[in-house]
Amino acid sequence: MSIGAATNGAAGLPVPSHNTQAAATATTSPYQHIADFISNVGKFKIIESTLREGEQFANAFFDTETKIKIATALSEFGVDYIELTSPCASPASRADCEAICKLGLKAKILTHTRCTLEDAKTACDCGVDGVDVVIGTSSFLREHSHGKDMAAITKQALEVVNYIKSRGVEVRFSSEDSFRSKAVDNAGVHRVGIADTVGCASPRQVYDLVRTLRGVVKCDIECHFHDDTSCAVANAYSALEAGATHIDTSVLGIGERNGIAPLGAFLARMIVAAPEYVKRKYDLHRLKDIENIVAEAVHINVPFNNPVTGFCAFTHKAGIHSKAILNSPSTYEIINPEDFGMSRYVHFAHRLTGWNSIKSRVEQLGLHMTDAQVKLLTTKIKAMADVRPLAIDDADSIIRAFHLDLQERDTTKIWEN
Amino acid sequence: MSIGAATNGAAGLPVPSHNTQAAATATTSPYQHIADFISNVGKFKIIESTLREGEQFANAFFDTETKIKIATALSEFGVDYIELTSPCASPASRADCEAICKLGLKAKILTHTRCTLEDAKTACDCGVDGVDVVIGTSSFLREHSHGKDMAAITKQALEVVNYIKSRGVEVRFSSEDSFRSKAVDNAGVHRVGIADTVGCASPRQVYDLVRTLRGVVKCDIECHFHDDTSCAVANAYSALEAGATHIDTSVLGIGERNGIAPLGAFLARMIVAAPEYVKRKYDLHRLKDIENIVAEAVHINVPFNNPVTGFCAFTHKAGIHSKAILNSPSTYEIINPEDFGMSRYVHFAHRLTGWNSIKSRVEQLGLHMTDAQVKLLTTKIKAMADVRPLAIDDADSIIRAFHLDLQERDTTKIWEN
Numbered sequence: 001m002s003i004g005a006a007t008n009g010a011a012g013l014p015v016p017s018h019n020t021q022a023a024a025t026a027t028t029s030p031y032q033h034i035a036d037f038i039s040n041v042g043k044f045k046i047i048e049s050t051l052r053e054g055e056q057f058a059n060a061f062f063d064t065e066t067k068i069k070i071a072t073a074l075s076e077f078g079v080d081y082i083e084l085t086s087p088c089a090s091p092a093s094r095a096d097c098e099a100i101c102k103l104g105l106k107a108k109i110l111t112h113t114r115c116t117l118e119d120a121k122t123a124c125d126c127g128v129d130g131v132d133v134v135i136g137t138s139s140f141l142r143e144h145s146h147g148k149d150m151a152a153i154t155k156q157a158l159e160v161v162n163y164i165k166s167r168g169v170e171v172r173f174s175s176e177d178s179f180r181s182k183a184v185d186n187a188g189v190h191r192v193g194i195a196d197t198v199g200c201a202s203p204r205q206v207y208d209l210v211r212t213l214r215g216v217v218k219c220d221i222e223c224h225f226h227d228d229t230s231c232a233v234a235n236a237y238s239a240l241e242a243g244a245t246h247i248d249t250s251v252l253g254i255g256e257r258n259g260i261a262p263l264g265a266f267l268a269r270m271i272v273a274a275p276e277y278v279k280r281k282y283d284l285h286r287l288k289d290i291e292n293i294v295a296e297a298v299h300i301n302v303p304f305n306n307p308v309t310g311f312c313a314f315t316h317k318a319g320i321h322s323k324a325i326l327n328s329p330s331t332y333e334i335i336n337p338e339d340f341g342m343s344r345y346v347h348f349a350h351r352l353t354g355w356n357s358i359k360s361r362v363e364q365l366g367l368h369m370t371d372a373q374v375k376l377l378t379t380k381i382k383a384m385a386d387v388r389p390l391a392i393d394d395a396d397s398i399i400r401a402f403h404l405d406l407q408e409r410d411t412t413k414i415w416e417n
Numbered sequence: 418m419s420i421g422a423a424t425n426g427a428a429g430l431p432v433p434s435h436n437t438q439a440a441a442t443a444t445t446s447p448y449q450h451i452a453d454f455i456s457n458v459g460k461f462k463i464i465e466s467t468l469r470e471g472e473q474f475a476n477a478f479f480d481t482e483t484k485i486k487i488a489t490a491l492s493e494f495g496v497d498y499i500e501l502t503s504p505c506a507s508p509a510s511r512a513d514c515e516a517i518c519k520l521g522l523k524a525k526i527l528t529h530t531r532c533t534l535e536d537a538k539t540a541c542d543c544g545v546d547g548v549d550v551v552i553g554t555s556s557f558l559r560e561h562s563h564g565k566d567m568a569a570i571t572k573q574a575l576e577v578v579n580y581i582k583s584r585g586v587e588v589r590f591s592s593e594d595s596f597r598s599k600a601v602d603n604a605g606v607h608r609v610g611i612a613d614t615v616g617c618a619s620p621r622q623v624y625d626l627v628r629t630l631r632g633v634v635k636c637d638i639e640c641h642f643h644d645d646t647s648c649a650v651a652n653a654y655s656a657l658e659a660g661a662t663h664i665d666t667s668v669l670g671i672g673e674r675n676g677i678a679p680l681g682a683f684l685a686r687m688i689v690a691a692p693e694y695v696k697r698k699y700d701l702h703r704l705k706d707i708e709n710i711v712a713e714a715v716h717i718n719v720p721f722n723n724p725v726t727g728f729c730a731f732t733h734k735a736g737i738h739s740k741a742i743l744n745s746p747s748t749y750e751i752i753n754p755e756d757f758g759m760s761r762y763v764h765f766a767h768r769l770t771g772w773n774s775i776k777s778r779v780e781q782l783g784l785h786m787t788d789a790q791v792k793l794l795t796t797k798i799k800a801m802a803d804v805r806p807l808a809i810d811d812a813d814s815i816i817r818a819f820h821l822d823l824q825e826r827d828t829t830k831i832w833e834n
Binding site: 055056057058059061085089090091092093197198199200202203204207227228229230231232233234235237238241252253254256257258259262265266268269272273300301303304305306307310311312313314315316317318332333334335347350351352382383385386387388389 | 472473474475476478502506507508509510614615616617619620621624644645646647648649650651652654655658669670671673674675676679682683685686689690717718720721722723724727728729730731732733734735749750751752764767768769799800802803804805806
């Protein structure tokens with residue numbers, strides 16, 4: 001019945017799952033799960049688009065060396081695909097695309113092009129493993145951007161799809177804002193892509209839409225979610241629940257405007273739902289390094305509240321939280337920081353602290369006190385912290401001074417509990 | 418059928434709505450909406466918890482002056498409730514709570530206390546409009562934190578609820594990790610609260626849970642979502658769709674670990690679904706100032722990718738995007754930046770640029786060129802930008818030099834289209 005810590009870790013969560021144990025688990029819950037046979041939550045693939053969508057980020061200018069560094073790091077991390085800017089965008093874009101294809105990375109290399117034969121030929125000539133062709137089909141875009149009607153769009157799409165297939169290259173067809181994808185599915189594309197290009201979709205809409213599409217096409221389904229209204233990760237998750245197979249991410253979410261589903265945040269979501277799959281497939285300890293490479297390349301700071309790697313992602317402060325965390329971390333943590341090579345931190349030097357936090361710090365410092373002594377010490381620390389911010393050093397000094405005082409008085413038993 | 422720009426602005430989105438027009442709209446869509454009579458998407462209330470949850474943020478130390486500044490700004494912004502740290506946390510917390518209650522703000526003042534008569538009495542004595550009592554009821558917390566069994570929890574809850582009601586003060590009862598709320602609903606609480614304290618809930622879970630609760634209790638339903646797996650805003654939205662009435666936010670999302678649903682991101686989500694309600698009720702132009710006040714107070718930067726106020730939230734870069742945006746902003750923007758006092762920016766000085774972006778810049782600079790001239794200029798700018806990052810000044814210099822060159826050659830008609 002509860003959301004959160006009432007169940008013992010990720011395995012017991014009432015997340016819709018293709019796992020056959022889900023039905024048994026659900027009987028202990030006051031609401032019934034819909035058995036979710038279409039879910040790909042436990043077998044998704046990542047199309048990492050830092051070098052395509054990410055290049056559309058306001059600050060992004062990736063030189064060849066940086067692109068190779070990022071592509072190599074992403075491949076070692078374990079992403080399934082790396083998507084690159086169209087080789088038709090500029091001469092350097094083409095040269096970089098060719099260079100990355102020649103690296104022989106484990107990840108498949110995709111490029112993203114407009115839906116024209118000329119672009120498709122250029123892409124195939126670069127040696128990519130797959131081409132993501134994109135064309136906008138919404139009435140808005142028909143009117144305001146490329147001005148083509150639907151029949152012409154379909155004809156052009158089929159020509160391009162057939163050409164790429166004839167080159168023995170994987171092909172995805174994506175209409176930017178809708179999914180009239182049946183024709184290209186019949187033509188044998190490997191994937192169709194759907195995109196929330198303006199970032200306005202909500203999770204229940206996405207679930208309904210993808211579930212419908214799942215019944216229409218046989219091929220894989222790739223989803224691309226912008227984050228303008230902070231739903232990109234939730235939408236990606238809902239899409240996988242509804243049968244999508246591939247999710248587009250970028251490191252720290254960089255892309256047009258405020259970007260798309262971030263690689264790290266997406267994996268934070270997924271590790272809760274499919275811990276073994278995520279831990280087996282991705283080298284999660286590399287996440288922080290990859291984020292730092294990209295943050296440096298585009299001159300941004302990792303957001304203070306970034307999931308997993310943000311400076312406070314595993315910092316516990318309130319007394320009641322800290323007490324429970326010290327007894328059993330999963331009470332207030334759904335992600336184990338160690339899975340990502342991170343560590344937990346219980347913040348104890350502030351006015352909301354509790355004596356359990358102080359006791360833990362006393363023990364970390366290798367000191368010994370009775371509970372009554374720790375409670376008295378806690379009162380002193382709270383009183384200090386109520387007046388001004390306390391650094392850890394300040395709090396440690398108070399603890400050590402109190403302990404020294406205890407030892408001196410110990411001979412006279414004044415402080416004995 | 419489409420997600421995103423296929424419909425004409427926010428009003429036409431296939432968002433589940435309590436609006437009776439929803440059914441009519443749905444008939445034009447290939448998938449059917451469930452008419453959503455329980456949705457509160459268009460009539461939600463905000464419980465702003467920067468001064469309670471936010472005080473549990475690692476960096477937070479709010480002195481009295483800062484608390485008053487934040488509370489005043491939030492009230493002027495239009496939030497319905499402001500929640501404060503328990504007056505029992507420390508002497509300064511109590512003094513600050515009393516001081517804020519005496520300000521006579523338009524927003525109602527709440528405080529958040531443990532579920533004990535002593536705390537409830539202290540809270541009422543401070544002059545608050547409402548008390549949010551909280552007790553953890555999950556089996557994990559029963560074992561690892563306060564060690565009480567369910568019968569004792571219920572008895573204690575009812576005593577505290579009845580006491581607060583007897584003081585004429587609004588009362589919300591919240592169990593941290595579940596919602597065994599029927600007993601307190603019967604006892605006449607104003608709201609029950611449910612919380613995803615560890616940040617692991619997914620939107621479809623939330624929807625099912627809240628919809629169930631909506632059928633169980635008569636009172637209002639408040640929801641509190643942590644953002645560990647980047648679903649806080651999406652979960653808040655799903656909760657409102659399912660009949661929740663109140664959402665907890667904090668400015669920039671500050672709180673325990675990486676925090677809760679951020680005020681700005683939540684309103685970005687809501688303005689898409691209920692534009693008139695949001696614009697009428699909240700003074701959105703104040704958002705950026707409030708974020709800056711809080712960011713400064715807790716020594717953080719506004720994340721680069723913050724919805725609405727992040728530096729690139731309305732920056733358009735790729736050629737195809739910029740072209741459409743220049744023709745019709747809603748093609749690639751679901752939020753009107755002007756609603757928040759922000760402005761749009763089309764980034765034109767990079768290798769992915771298109772001639773429409775350059776043409777727009779040429780016009781912004783008050784220069785005149787033919788389309789053919791702009792296309793030639795665009796080639797030159799793309800070539801420069803392919804080699805190194807271009808600042809706007811650099812690009813403007815190229816544009817002006819090109820224009821000057823044109824004027825000089827104009828006499829000999831060499832450049833004429």
